[in-house]
Amino acid sequence: EDKVVQSPLSLVVHEGDTVTLNCSYEVTNFRSLLWYKQEKKAPTFLFMLTSSGIEKKSGRLSSILDKKELFSILNITATQTGDSAVYLCVPSGTYKYIFGTGTRLKVLA
Amino acid sequence: KAGVTQTPRYLIKTRGQQVTLSCSPISGHRSVSWYQQTPGQGLQFLFEYFSETQRNKGNFPGRFSGRQFSNSRSEMNVSTLELGDSALYLCASSLAGSQRGEQYFGPGTRLTVT
Numbered sequence: 001e002d003k004v005v006q007s008p009l010s011l012v013v014h015e016g017d018t019v020t021l022n023c024s025y026e027v028t029n030f031r032s033l034l035w036y037k038q039e040k041k042a043p044t045f046l047f048m049l050t051s052s053g054i055e056k057k058s059g060r061l062s063s064i065l066d067k068k069e070l071f072s073i074l075n076i077t078a079t080q081t082g083d084s085a086v087y088l089c090v091p092s093g094t095y096k097y098i099f100g101t102g103t104r105l106k107v108l109a
Numbered sequence: 110k111a112g113v114t115q116t117p118r119y120l121i122k123t124r125g126q127q128v129t130l131s132c133s134p135i136s137g138h139r140s141v142s143w144y145q146q147t148p149g150q151g152l153q154f155l156f157e158y159f160s161e162t163q164r165n166k167g168n169f170p171g172r173f174s175g176r177q178f179s180n181s182r183s184e185m186n187v188s189t190l191e192l193g194d195s196a197l198y199l200c201a202s203s204l205a206g207s208q209r210g211e212q213y214f215g216p217g218t219r220l221t222v223t
Contacts, residue, residue: 034211042199042214043152088152096165097142097212099152 002027004100006089012106013079021074021103023089033065033072036088038102043088046074079107111136113202113215121221127188130218134181134202141183142212143175146197155198158183159205187220195222 007022025033032050036043047056049065049072056063060079065072076083086102114133122128134141143155154167158177175185181202187194197219201212 042217045211045213048211094165096154096157096167099144099154101151 002091002093002096002098004089004091004098006087006100006103008103009101010104010106012108014108015080017079017107018075018077019079019105021076021087021089021105022071023073023100024071025089025091025098025100026070027091027093027098029094030067031092031094034090034092034097035063035072035074036090038086038088039084046087076105079105081107081109083107113200113213115198115200115215115218117218118216119219119221121223122190123223124190124192126190127186128190128220130185130187130198130200130220132183132185132200132202132215134183134200135213138202138204138213139181140203140205140212141177141181142201142203143183143185144199144201145169146199146217147195152199155185190222192222195220 004025013019032048034048035046037046047063052065052067060077063074084107086104088102089100090097116131140159142157144152146152155169156166156175157164161177172188177183197217199214199217201214203212
């Protein structure tokens, strides 16, 4: 059965800290892995990863995928209060996306 | 470019009634997926449509159905509503579906069943 496990479930840090969010997955016919940020509304797209070992970067956020070990990490450096959100790891298989419960990040000023 | 739109944004229904939700994807996107989000279960996949065909369906009862029109707009229908159907229903569009990349979510329809 397809599954996604994200860790930690929640995290509280102070502004300026660096955080690493983990995602392990098992998906039949894996296609890609997406990261989303969800605040109080619908998820917003962050990254799509399809190849192992290639780091994607966007400002203070970066992510990497290991297709052999079936995991991905999302790094956020120099965190800001605006980074407070739930981060969703979403692997995709044939015609479907599998959502984990997410990691809830709270950044304190 | 306009984003994904969903109507209505809020809805209150009574048990036993039925409801139809609408989703208009980003222009040019041919795939629409539907999700149910509840506090206890997180986001759960309902189904995906591409070019008017349902490509995949999640583990939901037959009371949940959908369709997609030739202009890629999609509707989701829930019949015989139950209290447990109260949730945020999100639709997401993508160029060619889950095999091609990112989805863009609409703001959701919050359904309350009383």
